[in-house]
Amino acid sequence: MQNIIETRGLEKTFGSNGTAVHALRGIDLTVARGEFVALVGPSGSGKSTLMAIIGCLDSPTGGTYALDGVSVERLSGAALARTRNEKIGFVFQSYNLLPKASIVRNVELPLLYAGLGRKERRRRALELLEKVGIPEKANVLPAVLSGGQRQRVAIARALANTPALLLADEPTGALDSKTGEEVLGLFKELHRQGNTVVLVTHDPHIAALAERKVELRDGLVVTPEQQAA
């Protein structure tokens, strides 16, 4: 099976020599297609930085990273934007919907950047809203939706271009436990349908839902032996 994520000795250093902060110190991480991985670690462990690099929002300062078989660590800003558009679906803790655009338009946006025609976009967006269970809210603004509904919209948006990787950053962090459960259920369902999911969280209960847990500490992946210790 082909690996969706494959990093070797991934490093990220912020700042210059004197005040340099080594956020990542050589991460080797492999996520296979169809896996459901939870990325856990305390704050300051480097998991946000790793997520940003995995999500092609940032470039590493060292090491290699292949996303879906394509090496991306040297790509230009425009190429990274295209990669994010085609291969990655983001789900954020704070939903990050555009407040002035209708729900359906929010979902359409990645399709627009991908260059799809208007009718096709609309058709696909409505299909996705159906899939996440809120087809009737297509033409309202995000502000009128509940948190859980907003996160469903965000998931629909993340799925728009059938990405190779679904990257969720504390997706239930802003939800009450009941809606959180529902959203996590949706992730599990998506995983069951064959999507690759990487979920960043600090909550061990949520991490327990994943097939595999990758723990980060001080910019390094904690090995199973260390975990046992």
Added chain:
Amino acid sequence: MLSGAFRERLFEAWVEIRENLGRSSLQAIGVILGVASVLGGFSISDSQRRRADERWMKLGGMDRLMVQQATAVKDGTPTALQNANLGLRNEDALEGGGLDTKSLDGVSQQKRVRARVRSAHADQDRPVTGIDGDYLPLNGYGVEKGRAFSAEELSEGRAVALLGAEAAATFFPTGDPVGQTIRVGDVPVTVVGIFGEKIFRWRDNQGNQFAWRNRVICLPASLVARRMNGDKWQRVDTVSFRIRDLSVMEKFSEGLGALLRGNHRQQEDFRMDDIAKRVRKRQSQGDVYNIIFMLSGILSLIGGGMVNVNIQMATLKDRVREVGVKMAIGASGREIFKGFMTEALLVTGLGSAVGLLGGVLFSKFITSFLEIPLFMKPASFAWAFFLATAFGFVFALYPAWKASRLSPMEALRYE
């Protein structure tokens, strides 16, 4: 048909503007003022010029070349040669008329004299004009009552007269002046026709600027020369030529100048006055006003542009996160740049539309205040719009560039 991506950007820009109406209006103010000032300024000066042109057309058109007597010596004592020069004469008109018969559309001469004019009702000292050739059409006169002079009356110097409307009313307050007799100096002349009344006002409440034209008393030039103020050289005061095609005017006036200098023993004792040239010169003075209006418009556009940059930079802070989200779901820096540019240009476009409307109202107000008819050229609209768009574009570049250069990760984390 608009491309899909552009239409989407336009829609998004429109939503952004609609949602931030106050801010967008502020941004548009500079554009509105600039456009209104350029359009208004141009239109007011165009209306003024159009009015001036109308006046010349009523005076018999701009396509005339007038030759007048002038002194050959500006200062000092004239030489014997200068003393002996013969002045502007009948033969100048005749020879000049034969110079280029193809492009020439009329020749006239005038011989002026002051005389005591008497009728049964009035007795006044008046300027009297001896006319010849195509004087009436060349000076925009039309006979309203009676008839014009016949060729025979002109060549033989018969004792006939044409009166302006005011002159007719003064000398014959009652009854029909046509067929009556007036005495001009010692000569009894028969009135054969009356000119239509000439009226021209710069503004509606002004007096008639053409009142003097209603006071004219015209006699055949040959009669004036023979009986009132003649000499053996048959001198005249003004010779006018009409050349319909302004492009050959230059060539004709050169040829005429050479001919006249030859006739006048190489003395420049005449002055050639090309009406079209004079009007053009006056219009070029009007250009100065246009430049001033344009400059004030540009200053307002620059001021507005600065305000726009400031507002855009300030609002960019509120929109960093939005930019980050768009980038995260696949918008390139270029896409962000285009989005911001579209928004700024849409503000400029809408501002321009309002500004054009403002300019029309402004010009209407000023011209109605000046009481001249409003005349607007499409070119003025184009200029105003072009300037606004050009400045809008330039000032939109920096904020848009700044937004497009945001790092997606930092933009997403921005609080």
